[in-house]
Amino acid sequence: MPKIGIYARKSMNSEQSDSIENQVLLGEEYVNKYYQESDKQITYYIDEDKSGGDMYRPDWERLLNDMRNGFLDIIVCYKLDRVGRDVGDLALFYREIVKYNITVIPVRDNIEIKEDMTPTERGMMYINAVFSQMERENTIIRVTDNMIKLAEKGYWCGGRPPIGFKLKKIVSDNMRTHSILVxxxxxxxxxxxxxxxxxxxxxxxxxxxTKYKHENFKTPLGAALSSSQIWIILTNPNYVAADGLTYDYFAAMGCKMAKPREAFDGKHGILAYGRGRGSGKGTHKRKRILNPPEKWIITVGHHSPIIDSRTFLAIQERFGNNTINKTRKHKIGILKGVLRCSCGRLMITKYKYDKQYEVEYRHYYCPVRVRLGTEYCNTRMVNLDDIDNEVINKFKEIALDCNMIDKYIPENNQPCGIRKRSSVEREIKSTEMKISNLTSALETSDGSGAAKYIISNIEKLDKQVIALKNELYNITVIEEKLKEKEVGKLDKYKKVCEIVEALETKDYDLINNLMKNAISECIWDGEKLIVKL
Incomplete structure (x- = not known):
């Protein structure tokens, strides 16, 4: 029974690429034409509004997981660029294809990607990928250039407007419709x-x-305000008047000034483009990262300013005065950057020295509880040395007995009821022997009425052999996983031993970095510590 996956993807905001429905329909037509078995198994994987440059797409990851677990034999897609538009990503995917003996069929590319491809076929595959990547990169350049030109002309380039503004459609001199802030x-x-x-x-x-939390003062969308959100709003240049003072301020920062100083007349607001970007590949929930000022484009918008330049600069000066040296005098907490609260936030280290009693206080605490209160997080601060020592003791136990590491490795949920390889192999051999005996009986039946019953039994046994061989393949996949787990276990054990050896001789920063490298999960739930390697 062939196990077939049909994959379809459509890019975000793309009207040119084929629809999901069309891609699926073409895939089904291909499968029904070339795989006519009545018991074929088809699974659908759909990623809508997902870029080909992002390999961390939900259904693509589900497809890869099914492929690695032996649930797929064949992958059918509309074109190879639906899989991805990066040559490096394709090369990694091809390794997986070879490893798991998968066949990939891009219907419109007239190639079949599989383990035993000829050098010419592999070359055609990579040439196809190169052109797909070039097309994607050229599209990005064209879109970016177009956005920059719009931004330089003072038009809004997309996305949600800042709080205090809304969007208004206008028609430009060339009869094109654009958005501006009002x-x-x-x-x-x-x-x-x-x-x-x-x-x-x-x-x-x-x-x-803290003040806004107690007053229940929230954003217009009803969300609680964090300090970082307040900072983002108050540093946004779109609110301020475009005049000589703001021109000099942003020019001194190294920003690209899209218009000359005399265009900054104070009657319009500033428009800033390129200040932020996504946190990059591999993050499902992307954080906004501030670009360096030299990447910003500062121009004059079509909107009226909300605050004058002196008010805006006074705010920025206050931020400058509030900047503190974040280099700790006392480096504490070897789990800093590793230990999380049960609410999901990283716990912060706190050091205090009581001069009167000459006592040091060192704790891990959850910033959510401190800032927003117990209704958001009820985990109390915990003695730092107690937590650090608990982890150290766990690691020392592991160093003395490698088998102890099993307690701290996340369990892989293996299928239940898996039989031994030898048992399945014996059953295959026995069933094939029965087929052989029935075949011999068929040869001597000489057209008697028993022939059709013999043929029927042979067909049933043949299906059993196919099912048994599929079961044997799944056993092989599980055995390979167990081997990989053992190799991974040894690597984790070496990291633990390295930390134990470093505790007495190495400095804080090195030990902290070793902890970050070795620990995949470390959670304090208020009562117990959970550690996973």
């Missing part, structure tokens, strides 16, 4: 309160976060 009277008071509280309330960002 004031939003419903959300503007929210922004003005942030400005007033920060400049005149005498509070830090963390202080404002």
């Amino acid at each position: 004031e939003n009277s419903e959300t503007l008071p929210f922004f003005k309160r942030l400005v007033d509280d920060f400049l005149h309330g005498g509070m830090s960002l963390n202080g404002l976060e």
Whole structure:
């Protein structure tokens, strides 16, 4: 029974690529034409609004997992660029194809990707991938260039407008429709309160976060305000007037100024493009990362400013004055950057020295509980030395007995009821012997009425052999996984031993880095410590 996966993907905001429905239909037509077995098994994998440059797509990962677990023999897709548009990614995928003996069929590319490809066929595959990557990169360049030109002309380039603004459609001189920012009277008071509280309330960002939490003051969308969100809003250049002062400020930062200084007339607001980007490949929930100022494009927008330049610069100056040296005098907590609270946040280290009693206090604490209160997290702070020593003792136990490491390795959920290889092999041999005996009987039946019963039994036994061989293949996959797990276990054991040896002789930074490298999960739930390697 062939196990077939049909994969379809459509890029975000792309009207040119074939629809998901069309890709699936073409895949089904191919499968039904060339795989006519009535008992074939088809599984569908659909990634909609996903870029070919991102290999961490939900259904693509599900497909890879099924492939590695022996649930697929054949993968059918519309074109090879549906799999991905990066030559490096394709090369890695090809290794997986060879490893798991999978056949990949891009219907429209007229090639069949499999283990025993000729050098010419492999070359055609990579040439196809190169052109797909070139097309993707050229598309990115064209879109980026177009966005930059729009931004330089003061038009909004997409995305949600900042709080206090909404979007308005206008028609330009060349009769094209563009978006510009206009004031939003419903959300503007929210922004003005942030400005007033920060400049005149005498509070830090963390202080404002706590204040707003107690007052139940939330964003216009109803979300709780964090200090980082307040910072993002108050440093956004789109609110400020484009005048000589802001021109000089952003030019001194090294930003690209899209218009000359005389264009910054103070009547319009600034428009900033390229300040942020996604955190990159492999993150399912991408965080926004601030680009260096030299990547920013600063221009004059079509909108009216909400705050004047002196107010904006006063806010930025306060941020500068609030900057502190974050280099700790006392480096504590070998699990810093590793230990998480049960709510999911990284726990922070805290050091305090009581001069009167000459006592040191060292703790791990959850920042969510401190800032937002017990309704968001009820995990209390915990003595730092107790947690560190518990991990150290666990590692020392492992170093003395390698088998102890099994307690700290995440379990792989292996299928239940797996038979021994020898038992399946014996059954295959026995069934094939029965087929052989029945075949001999068929030769001597000489057209008698018993022939059709013999043939029927042979067909049933043949299906049993196929099922048994499939079971044997699954056993092989599981055995390979167990071998990989044993190799991985030895590697983890070596890392633990390295940490134990380093405890007495190496400095804090090295030990902390070794902990980050060795531990995959470390959670304090308020009562017990959970450690996974």
